[in-house]
Amino acid sequence: MAKLLIQGGTVVSATGRTVADVLIDGETIAAVLAPGQAETLGLGAGSDVRVVDASGKYVVPGGVDVHTHMQMPFGGTEASDTFETGTTAAAWGGITTIVDFAVQNTGGSVQDALADWHTKADGNCAIDYAFHQIIGGVDEDSLKAMRYLVDNEGVTSFKLFMAYPGVLYSDDGQILRAMQTANEIGAMVMMHAENGIAIDVLVAQAIARGETDPKYHAFTRPADLEGEATHRAIRLARVAGNVPLYIVHMSASEALEEVAAAQHAGQNVFAETCPQYLYLSIEDQLAQPGFEGAKWVCSTPLRSKHEHHSRDLWKGLRMNELAVVSTDHCPFCFKEQKEMGIGNFAKIPNGIGSVEHRMELLYQGVVNGEISLERWVETCSTTPARMFGLSQKGQLAPGFDADVLVWDPNGHTSIGFEKKHHMNMDHSAWEGFEVDGKVDTVISRGTVVVENDAYVGTKGHGRFVKRGLSEYLR
Numbered sequence: 001m002a003k004l005l006i007q008g009g010t011v012v013s014a015t016g017r018t019v020a021d022v023l024i025d026g027e028t029i030a031a032v033l034a035p036g037q038a039e040t041l042g043l044g045a046g047s048d049v050r051v052v053d054a055s056g057k058y059v060v061p062g063g064v065d066v067h068t069h070m071q072m073p074f075g076g077t078e079a080s081d082t083f084e085t086g087t088t089a090a091a092w093g094g095i096t097t098i099v100d101f102a103v104q105n106t107g108g109s110v111q112d113a114l115a116d117w118h119t120k121a122d123g124n125c126a127i128d129y130a131f132h133q134i135i136g137g138v139d140e141d142s143l144k145a146m147r148y149l150v151d152n153e154g155v156t157s158f159k160l161f162m163a164y165p166g167v168l169y170s171d172d173g174q175i176l177r178a179m180q181t182a183n184e185i186g187a188m189v190m191m192h193a194e195n196g197i198a199i200d201v202l203v204a205q206a207i208a209r210g211e212t213d214p215k216y217h218a219f220t221r222p223a224d225l226e227g228e229a230t231h232r233a234i235r236l237a238r239v240a241g242n243v244p245l246y247i248v249h250m251s252a253s254e255a256l257e258e259v260a261a262a263q264h265a266g267q268n269v270f271a272e273t274c275p276q277y278l279y280l281s282i283e284d285q286l287a288q289p290g291f292e293g294a295k296w297v298c299s300t301p302l303r304s305k306h307e308h309h310s311r312d313l314w315k316g317l318r319m320n321e322l323a324v325v326s327t328d329h330c331p332f333c334f335k336e337q338k339e340m341g342i343g344n345f346a347k348i349p350n351g352i353g354s355v356e357h358r359m360e361l362l363y364q365g366v367v368n369g370e371i372s373l374e375r376w377v378e379t380c381s382t383t384p385a386r387m388f389g390l391s392q393k394g395q396l397a398p399g400f401d402a403d404v405l406v407w408d409p410n411g412h413t414s415i416g417f418e419k420k421h422h423m424n425m426d427h428s429a430w431e432g433f434e435v436d437g438k439v440d441t442v443i444s445r446g447t448v449v450v451e452n453d454a455y456v457g458t459k460g461h462g463r464f465v466k467r468g469l470s471e472y473l474r
């Protein structure tokens with residue numbers, strides 16, 4: 001297999017940075033070499049080793065996005081990125097692994113759902129991928145299936161919903177049973193923590209009052225109902241034996257407080273947030289005049305910039321109350337998809353497309369002094385990999401998969417539909433965002449997939465990765 005030497009860059013890990021060369025042999029990292037060592041070993045210019053010049057650049061583990069929804073059915077339509085377009089866009093953004101959600105809807109079978117997701121992804125991905133399993137109907141069969149998936153399928157995390165009654169919702173008893181099972185088998189429980197029963201009442205009342213614009217999506221999903229559900233999920237997890245619990249897409253200070261309090265009390269509770277909750281707001285995006293705001297309808301919703309949510313979420317990232325930044329990438333086109341909700345915000349498909357921009361947007365947090373360079377690597381690569389048992393991912397160390405992002409800190413990225421945009425959507429939720437730094441080169445298991453502002457990867461290069469149990473607590 002071919003050798004590749006990434007030379008002259010600053011290698012950044014979750015714990016520090018050092019000038020070093022990264023030697024790749026085939027699909028894995030062979031060594032991290034001190035400056036000059038490569039020449040001594042005969043690996044430099046003139047050898048048969050391909051050299052990637054990383055002078056003046058950061059060399060970091062490729063991004064791991066543990067929350068995406070490619071081709072996910074939602075509200076009578078389907079997320080617009082296929083596994084091919086979505087993973088290609090991810091590669092453009094320095095992401096080398098995604099973990100997508102196989103969906104068991106209420107009434108469906110878990111194994112059929114997982115098989116369905118394999119069919120969608122197999123042979124189509126530009127980068128490696130793994131699956132979480134959504135349990136939309138907790139019963140004897142699905143509890144049995146959870147065990148089977150952990151033992152045989154490399155699927156070790158299960159997402160439950162306290163929202164979306166009738167579609168994905170589990171009641172407290174079902175949640176407790178799934179948590180007890182997860183606790184027995186060592187699996188991670190992921191939770192969409194919003195009180196969907198109460199939300200549905202507020203939605204019906206708003207519609208009856210004629211409040212149908214996109215912004216009412218946020219007003220009918222108040223932060224209190226995210227905080228309440230987060231609290232309830234945490235208490236249920238404690239009753240279930242302190243099962244590891246991971247709160248997805250956190251947007252509200254009220255929810256963060258619950259997580260922080262539980263962590264201080266010694267409970268195995270983790271949480272992620274997403275770029276939209278760090279940068280976007282009701283006022284600047286969702287409440288735009290007319291139907292424009294539909295582009296930013298997602299759940300949990302954007303929050304008011306006049307409250308303190310995004311400020312608190314950045315603080316949570318610094319303090320490790322939030323362990324991970326994912327995207328909850330769930331793209332829908334404006335035409336025909338978001339437009340299904342004209343005249344009724346409740347019919348707008350929920351989701352924002354961001355898989356391409358997470359590394360870029362979070363690097364701006366480094367530039368702005370919100371997080372350190374090391375924390376950028378930790379929250380976007382190293383911890384998501386460890387949290388979800390991707391034991392070969394998220395670190396540049398001998399034996400790990402050679403998934404690498406070479407990042408140019410002196411570059412600049414203009415985000416927008418006519419600019420950098422490779423997701424299969426007819427608009428960008430990040431239109432007009434200008435960020436420092438730039439994706440330079442992306443390597444997936446030893447194969448260069450992005451270089452010189454071009455995608456040079458291939459569909460089908462990406463492989464399904466069987467995951468182990470979370471490494472975060474062991």
Ligand SMILES: [Zn+2]
Pocket residue numbers: 067069328330
């Ligand atoms: Zn999601």
